[in-house]
Amino acid sequence: MLAGKHVALYVSGGIAAYKAAYLVRDLIRQGAQVRVVETTGAQAFVTPLTFQTLSKHAVYTDRFAQLAPDEVAHIELADWTEIALVAPATADLIAKMAHGIADDFASTALLATTAVKFVAPAMNVHMWENPATQRNVTTLKGDGVHIIEPDTGFLAEGYSGKGRFPEPEQIVALLRAKLLAQDTDLLLHGQQVLVTAGGTRERLDPVRYLTNDSSGKMGYALAQAAQNLGAQVTLISAPTALPVPVGVTYVGVDSAAAMRAALLQRYATAQLVIMAAAVADFRPATVADNKIKKTTADYTLALTKNPDILAELGQQKQQQFLIGFAAETQHLLANAQQKLVTKKVDMIVANDVSQAQVGFDHDTNAVTVLQPQQAPQQLPLASKQVIAQQILQLAIKAQAARAN
Known part of the structure; x- marks a missing residue:
């Protein structure tokens, strides 16, 4: 989304200005063309030569300096700009932007930028x-400016608080997410997409729970792939070790009951629902208030069935395109076909998790996609990111066919 984009980076005076050099590098890695504006304060922390070397463009510093005699520099930059990024933004420059003050190159160019x-x-x-x-x-915000909230952490003054400059890669990811959401040409633009991920935890006592081997990687790959196609994505996830894709709405849950509640709260407004989580079929019949102590006698654990979330969503389905997953160790197609019919879903993604490099906790997957009145489609071993893209392409094609 940033490839070929004209990005004007405005750097104002603060200790975080040094991180702007890394930001230039990361933007260029994404294919952006970057020009840098430095305030007088910023130049006290990082020299213009640094940004000139990184961006391969002269740095704008003086309101009255003309880089080309036939151009008004701040207007030429404003007209060239497709994305204006003020990072880091001091309280001073924020105040100037909010009140339309134009007393240096940065504030003047920003005032002229549409x-x-x-x-x-x-x-x-x-x-x-x-x-x-x-x-x-x-x-x-009222003027339509996107504010990238500062982080909370250790500050230059020697104590913690909110005001820390976000990491450059996080800023680039946020820019990318905003641009994706605004691109009306993307195939899932405007769609609300729900994705579940991870393995639910069913509590036995305050220190133990029942779970499974799901890492959440497939669900997170699907959430990222849906966002890349312009969707507004909500990721409902059991605990994982994975970073949340920037720009995705994250809802953390633990148990099957919590995942069900989160889904039912959001299901009515969704167009595409992808149930990639490994939801526990059973939970302990009772949860001990205190840790269960080891004794000489054997311990018998009584289990009770969890609600069948996928079947419940299938029964309630209206405009939603509902995708379920089937992780099997035997009779893959027979079990997946039964699930497709009994759960009333639009698509089942089945994989044999007993196979090498397939399914739980692997970076790769190989799946078979089943849809009503269609022959099964095999997606051979590939990264989960590639498999996610292929699943979504099939879903989009099926959505279009249903609309017609």
Whole structure:
């Protein structure tokens, strides 16, 4: 999404200015063309030569300096810009933007820029929380400026608080997510997509639970792939060790009951629902209030069935295109076909998790896709990212056929 984009990076004066050099590098890695503007304060932390070397463009610093005699520099930059990114943004520059003050190159060029604007504040926690700063941020949001919230963490002053500059790769990911959501040409633009992931946990006592080997990798790959196609994605996930894709709405759950509640709350407005989580079929009949102590006698664990979430969603299905998963160790196609029919879903993605490099906790997968009145389609061994893209292409094709 950033390939070939004209990005004007405005760097204002603060200790986080050094991270802007890494931000230039990351933007260029994504294929963007980057020009840099430095305020006087920023130049005290990082020299223009640094940004010139990284961006391969002269750095804008002086409001009255003309890089070309036949151009007005700040207007030429504003017209060239497709994305304006102020990072780091000090309280001073935020205030100037909010009130239309144009007293240096950065504020003047920003005032002339009609392209989409992103602002990544970085400052001391007390400056960030000051009512004046918050009013200015609210004003910018009202003007359509996208605010990248500062992180909470260790600050230059030696204590922790909100105001820390986000990591450059996080900023790039947020830019990309915003641009994806605005691209009306993408195949899933405007669709609400629900994805479940991970293995649910069924509590036995305060320190033990029943679970399975699911890593969540397939579900997270599907969430990222759906976002890449322009969808507004909500990821309902049991605990995993995976980072949440930037721009995806994350809902953390633990048990099958919690996952069911989260799904039912959001199901009515979804167009595409992908049930990639490994949901426990059973849970302990009772949960001990305290840790169960080891004794000399054997311990018998009584289990009770969990609600069949997929079947329940199949019964309630209206406009939703519902995809289920079937992880099997035998009779793959027979079991998957039965699930396709009995759960009333639109697609089943089946895999034999007894095979090498397939299914739980692997980075690769090989699946067979079943749909009503169609021959099974095999997707051979590939990365889970590739498998996710292939599944979504099949789903989009099926959605289109159903609409016609």
